Amino acid sequence: MTTTPRIEADAVRHVEAGPPPMSPRKQPKQSLIKSESVSAGIKAVVGLVALFALWELVVFIFKFPKYLLVGPVSAFEELFTNPGYFALNALTTLQEGLAGFALGTALGVLCGALLYYASFLRPFLYPALIAIDTIPKVALAPLFIVWFGFGFESKAFVAMAIAFFPLVINTFDGLNSVPHELQDLARINRASKLKKMMKIDFIYALPSIFTGAKISISLAVGGAVVGEFIAGSKGLGYVILLANAQVDLPSMFAAFIVLAAIALLLFFIIDLVSKKLLPWKNYTK
Amino acid sequence: MTADYAISVNNVGKTYTSRDGQENVVLKDLDFHVNPGEFVSIVGQSGSGKTTLLNTISGLQDATEGEILIRGREISEALKDIGMVFQSPVLLPWRNNLDNVLLPLEFRDSVTPESKEHAMELLHMVGLGEKATRYSYELSGGMQQRVAICRALVSRPEILLMDEPFGALDAMTRDSMNFEIQRIWRRTGCSVLFVTHSISEAVWLGDRVVVVGDRPGRIIADVKIDIERPRAKEHKFSEDFAHYVAEIESHIGVTAGIS
Numbered sequence: 287m288t289t290t291p292r293i294e295a296d297a298v299r300h301v302e303a304g305p306p307p308m309s310p311r312k313q314p315k316q317s318l319i320k321s322e323s324v325s326a327g328i329k330a331v332v333g334l335v336a337l338f339a340l341w342e343l344v345v346f347i348f349k350f351p352k353y354l355l356v357g358p359v360s361a362f363e364e365l366f367t368n369p370g371y372f373a374l375n376a377l378t379t380l381q382e383g384l385a386g387f388a389l390g391t392a393l394g395v396l397c398g399a400l401l402y403y404a405s406f407l408r409p410f411l412y413p414a415l416i417a418i419d420t421i422p423k424v425a426l427a428p429l430f431i432v433w434f435g436f437g438f439e440s441k442a443f444v445a446m447a448i449a450f451f452p453l454v455i456n457t458f459d460g461l462n463s464v465p466h467e468l469q470d471l472a473r474i475n476r477a478s479k480l481k482k483m484m485k486i487d488f489i490y491a492l493p494s495i496f497t498g499a500k501i502s503i504s505l506a507v508g509g510a511v512v513g514e515f516i517a518g519s520k521g522l523g524y525v526i527l528l529a530n531a532q533v534d535l536p537s538m539f540a541a542f543i544v545l546a547a548i549a550l551l552l553f554f555i556i557d558l559v560s561k562k563l564l565p566w567k568n569y570t571k
Numbered sequence: 572m573t574a575d576y577a578i579s580v581n582n583v584g585k586t587y588t589s590r591d592g593q594e595n596v597v598l599k600d601l602d603f604h605v606n607p608g609e610f611v612s613i614v615g616q617s618g619s620g621k622t623t624l625l626n627t628i629s630g631l632q633d634a635t636e637g638e639i640l641i642r643g644r645e646i647s648e649a650l651k652d653i654g655m656v657f658q659s660p661v662l663l664p665w666r667n668n669l670d671n672v673l674l675p676l677e678f679r680d681s682v683t684p685e686s687k688e689h690a691m692e693l694l695h696m697v698g699l700g701e702k703a704t705r706y707s708y709e710l711s712g713g714m715q716q717r718v719a720i721c722r723a724l725v726s727r728p729e730i731l732l733m734d735e736p737f738g739a740l741d742a743m744t745r746d747s748m749n750f751e752i753q754r755i756w757r758r759t760g761c762s763v764l765f766v767t768h769s770i771s772e773a774v775w776l777g778d779r780v781v782v783v784g785d786r787p788g789r790i791i792a793d794v795k796i797d798i799e800r801p802r803a804k805e806h807k808f809s810e811d812f813a814h815y816v817a818e819i820e821s822h823i824g825v826t827a828g829i830s
Binding site: 465467468470471472473474475476477478481482485486489490564565566 | 626629630631653654655657658659661663664665674675677678679706708722726
């Protein structure tokens, strides 16, 4: 592409000229983004390794007894002696968390959209939602067990209850940030409400919705674990409880590590999807 | 004979009533007309209700008094004759320039191969034909605003409303955009209502300059600009030009209590 350098030169020259939020900023080339993310990945790994080293060092220096604190070495040792056990339980928690996240996201986006579009309902709906949010979701877990039993569903619903709220807020905020000029443009051209939603509002709100999803995904996994604490016969929450009863700290810490790995993985998947789906955000940020 | 006017603003007033019953008169007794194919600039200080005036003409807001006719018809029936350019280009970053230009037609379900061709012609007209498949973040502020102008023109409106379209651009880009808009206007032959802060911009572009005073917004002068077309940069240094700018400045200065 021979025109690319000129476009960039123009964009840089007029950097102050364009009004926000879509003004052309510095435009990182594709290769730059990639090398940046590679070096960011390396830094992340270095950080993690340093954390594990520090942890091991603390355990080694202060000679913590095995029933109080174990280092990452024994945790990983435990993890690799029983990989099937952890994998199977992790899968359970993952499924519950994902089901809850999917449900919470769908419901959250729906509620956020309702809050935005049904402005006459907002004064009624908003305080009610805030009131619901003030209830610690953990406290709802026993209720969900009464309602949905001891199995998969009750944990998924705890996860859903936790994942729900960030999406409501972020969906609403995203829709609410659509520039009024775009609203005017739609009105001047007699756009139907549905057309405006699909062609402007929801795409405009997507970055904000993804931000909500990133917050919700780790919350959802945590919700599933809480559900398993209260009534579980499998899952990482159950593994932790069992290890607790047997004062088996290596197993407990192994479960922590797996939990963190799951949350991290899911977070990065969402991040990746958002970058693929919203390529313009890489430029306008 | 109101049908002969492109836009006819008849004794229009706009009053906002706040919750505690206080009335805020934004526009009062506005009465003016725009002839077909005419370029009318509107100047006034910020807060003088220029944007409100434009919004009532575009039908985005209702006037509380008087009536506005677009080619002799009520606004509600005339929306399709209006194209609008805002202060910021607000292009959709996920659409390329051509698709941004086509957006108004998509809203109306009237995208055809011919309309696509027309959109491409418009982009070529503003010198961005090569960049039809590019995205707004690859363009400078001036280029983005040119795409926004194409978007306003894609439905072949007979009336183009521009609300301080170059206010966010730097001085040099602004000058070149003034040439551009003169050229576009002469080629499309539409009537333009052009709101601006800049008196020299208003004079250079306009067949007439309508001066709006503030609190409440009302017309304090309607100055016919007798400078030949097409206008060149040199006209900005002519005696006539300076005379018009001084006249309009005096109108604005008096109401603001400056002079």
